[in-house]
Amino acid sequence: MSNNDNTGTGQPIEQPSTTATGQPLFRPRTSNRRTRLVMSAAVVLIVAGGVAWLLKYLDYGRFQQETNDATIQADQVTISSKLEGYVRRVAVVENQAVEDGALLVEIDPTDYSTRLKSAEAEMATAAAAENAARAALAEAESAIDHARASLVSAQTSWKFAVGEVERHQPLVDKGVTSAALMSQLVVEQDRARADVAAAEAALQQVQRRFVTIKARIAETLAQVQAAQVTRLAAENDLNATRITSPVAGQVANSTVRIGQFVQAGMRLMTIVPTDDIYVVANFKETQIGLMRPGQPATIRVDALPDMEFSGVVTSITPGTGANFSLIPPQNATGNFTKIVQRVPVRIHINAGPSARQVLVPGLSLEVEVDTRAGRNLLATIEAEQRDQGL
Incomplete structure (x- = not known):
């Protein structure tokens, strides 16, 4: 019996066109066409978006090098005592x-003021000795002029x-002249010869005395110069009792107290030049090509979320961070595990006065x-290699 026949009647069975909920059992062909569109x-x-992303990456994205291993830095100045x-x-x-130049600490100047006065007295003594010489x-x-005149007179008499x-x-x-007169003339001749010798000896004596005095003047000049240096050193020490700031900035980590005895070279505080901050970003070696x-x-x-600052690369360290460590790594012996090195890059940050109040050294950054x-650098390098025959 055919499946399309009703039992006992021979009439075809009518197929339902809707579901129990009233929805059509078969969708129209127009709905399938819309879905395909x-x-x-x-x-x-999706393809257009992918192509646009690829083009943007090739033209822009692949040239953007990013790191979160970066901090704000400043050339901090350690303040210490000279005395x-x-x-x-x-x-x-x-x-x-x-x-810049503001007074930070003052050391008791009493001893150094006394040393300055002593040096001034020594300088005055040396100057007086020079004048006397x-x-x-x-x-x-x-005396030399007088001795020379006496020698000329003695030579004339002789x-x-x-x-x-x-x-x-x-x-x-x-027999015209008596022998007695002749004897007297000979005696006068000998006396004149002795006067010449005495005048020559006197001239030599004052000349030697002149040389001695010139040497004494040179000595007194050296003493004056030494006294001047001593006075200058004492004056510098007295001025050094007033410790001033070498740069403008902000006081940090101060450990000095009134009445404290400080040694020469002892650290007292740190000045942080907040107006001269910069960024040090450690990029991987694969990023700095x-x-x-x-x-x-x-x-x-990180301290100012949702805010961006502009900057400019100022320099790249001529070596990796590990190269300047206290004990640089040596891989000549033993097993070797390659580790990606990082190179510090210094960047100038453009920030206003308000932002610099927040941007203190040590803050973490993303750069x-x-x-x-x-x-075009790679093409230049390849051209140089070709020119060198490599």
Whole structure:
């Protein structure tokens, strides 16, 4: 019997066109066509989005190097005492803002003021000795002139006596002049010769005295210079009792107290130059191939969420962080495990006065550097290698 027949009647069985809930049992063909169009459009949009993302990545995304291993840094200045002594005054408090040259600490200047006065007295003594030596030198010069004049006079008298002896000798031989007169002339000649010798000895004596006085002047000049240096050192020590700030910034980690005895070189406090902060970002070695100074950077600070700061790469450290560690790693022996190294990159951050009140050294950052400016660097390197025949 056919399945389309009703039992006992031979009539065909009528198939239901709806479900029990009233929904049509079979969807129209127009609904299937709409579904295929929607799915096709979705696939096109996905492909277009993927292509757009790929193009953007190739032109922009692959040149963006990002790291969260970055902090704010500042060239902090450690303040220490040049001298030893008791602290008379502490002019600043913890976290206080100070200007360049502002007084920080004052050491008791009593001992150093006394040393300065002593050095000034020594300098005055040396100057007086120099003046006395110069006066003696002038006196010696006058003595030399007098001795030379005496020598000339003695030589003139001796020449006259010699001439008289020579003139009367023939007369004595002829008996015209008495022998007694001749004897007297000879005595006068010998006396004149002795006067010349005495004048020469006197001249040599004052000349030696002149040389001695000049040497004494040189000695006194050295003493004056030594006294001046001693006074300058004492003055510098006295000025060093007032410890001033070498830079503008903010006081931090102050350990000095009034009445405390400090030693030379003892650390007293730290000055943090908050207006001269910068960023140090440690990038992986695989990220710095195209990184160069002058490239722009985007900086996000954990302390200021949802805020971004601009910056510029200023320098790249000529070595990895491990290379400058206290004990650099040596891989010449034993087993070797390759570890990706990091290279510190210094970045200037553009921030206003209000932001700098929050941006203190040590804060954690996220840094992204745009290296698109170095996209032609690889081609340049390859050209250089070809030029060198490598």
